[in-house]
Amino acid sequence: MVLTEEERSAAQAAVPGRTRLHGVDLARGLAVLGMFVAHAGPAVLAPDAGSAAEFLASLGNGHASILFATLAGVSLALLTGGSRPHEGLALRRDRVRVAVRAVVLFLLGMVLTQLGAPMMVILSFYALYFLLALPFLRVRPAVLAVLAAVWAVAGPVVSFVVRSALPGSGSTAGGALSFTDLTSWDTAVAGVQRLLLDGAYPVITWMPFVFAGLAVGRLDLRSTAVRLRLLVTGVVLTVVGAGGSWLALHVFGGVRALQPVLDRLAPIAAQVGEDPLDLLQQLGFGVAPTTTPATLLLNAPHTGTPFEIVTSTGAALAVLALCLVAGDHLRVLLAPLAAVGALALTVYVVQGLVLGAVVEGLGEQPWLPLLVLALGSLVLCGVWRPLLGRGPLERVLHWASTRTADVVVR
Structure with a gap:
């Protein structure tokens, strides 16, 4: 039978853990602000903006x-029962809802990419993460x-081997999928390759974040x-990932293996006043270069x-743990940031549409675009959330997924 709105609300209220966790919204809000830093931060607009800008960029970039992505996994779990995952009819409804949300996100990602949003659009990749996670909802x-953990190690190695064997691999690095890609067989194949293998957020190296979440x-x-264990685990993973990379590079010969690559970068590094190794670690567009297996020893943004993966997963878990605590004790003070997190999809899409104009109009002052995006989002979402609830695109996702589940699952 088709559930009424009242029956759905009663069923959801009866499931433990369905009350919204404000800490998750806070963490997602921080991710939105970090996204602004990566797309329109002062270090992006003015490389000589200073040490404060560089520090901010190091927090946001990647x-x-x-x-x-990690919070996407957390949200999938919460949507499907939290600590008591759904079974039977409820689980079938969940899977339909997740699949419909994936379709909507996939189309939104293609639209943003087609419109030339000046950023590496993640939404189409997100959609695939959701679909691939469906068989694991009861695990x-x-x-x-x-x-x-296994995928975090095996995924990058498999990616490296496959990309090394593919002719012309790397030409799609950093990209996503647009409608134009579907106009010919060759471009469609390249588009699928971007999504799965060597685009901005390829499935083969990004699924560990979703599984961890x-x-x-x-x-x-x-x-x-649980929060304490989450914090400790996050810190340990961050130390192991970052420290392991440093040891592999500087103690166990990684830098020597990278020397041919560093020599080729040396002239450019000298021009911009950078160390060749530091410059190499700034050139990630989704995957590690296939010039040498030693690039797999890097711990750099967007290298996969x-x-x-280990370092950033640890950082994500630690941030989530701290946000869960802050969400309980500083709920009123941090309400605008939580509102940004609750409306993250709407904010992300709007940012993609206006980012170019904001940067072009305000880019002469390198801090101004970031401040406008961040403060504008905090104010608008902080007003919208208590008055109107879900954001516009969040309403579309909820309505489309729920109505489809009503029709399909009986």
Whole structure:
């Protein structure tokens, strides 16, 4: 039978853990602000903007998108029952809802890419993450954690081997999928390659974030002990990832193996006043270069190496743990940031549409575009959320997924 709105609300209220976790919204809000830093921060607009700008860029670049991906897994878990995953009819409804949301996100990502949004659009990749996670919605957290760990190591290695064997691989690095890609067989194949293998956020190296988030979302995130374990795990993973990369490069010969690549970068590095290794670690567009296997030892934004995956997953888990605590104790003070997180899809799409104009109009003052985007989002979302609830695009996702589930699952 088709459930009425009242029956759906009653069913959701009866499921433990469905009350919204404000800490998750806070973490997503921080990811949005980090996205602004990566797209319109002072270090992007003016490379000589100073040490404060460089520090801010180091916090946002790469980490914001990975926090988004990890929270996507958490959201999938919460949507499908949290620490008590749904079964039977409820689980079938969940899968339909997730699949419909994936379709909507995929189309939105293609639209933004087609319109030339001046950023690496993640939404189409997000859609594939959702679809690939569907068979794992009933998997235990421990198994999901092991799967994430194995994939974090194996995914980048498989990607490197496959891309090394593909002729012309690397020409699609940093990209996404647009409608224009579907106009010929060759461009369609290249578009699929971007999504799966070597685009901005390729599935083969990004699924560990989703599995890790799904595992976390299956825990009791209201438990103080769980939050503490989450924080400790995040810190340990961050240290292991960053420290392991440093040891591999500087103690176990990684830099020597990279020397031919560094020599080719040396003239450019000298012109911009950078160390060749530092410059190499700034050139990631989704995957590690296939020039030498030693690039898999890097821990740099958008390189998709095992060390980057471990480090950034740890950072995402630590941020989430702290945000869960802050969401309980500073709820009123941080309400505007949580509102940005709750309306993240709308904010992301609007940013993609206006980013070029904002940067062009205000880019002479390198801090101004970031301030306009951040403060504008905090104010608008902070007003919208308590008055109108879900954002416009969030309403579309909810309505389309729920109505479709009503029709398909009976």
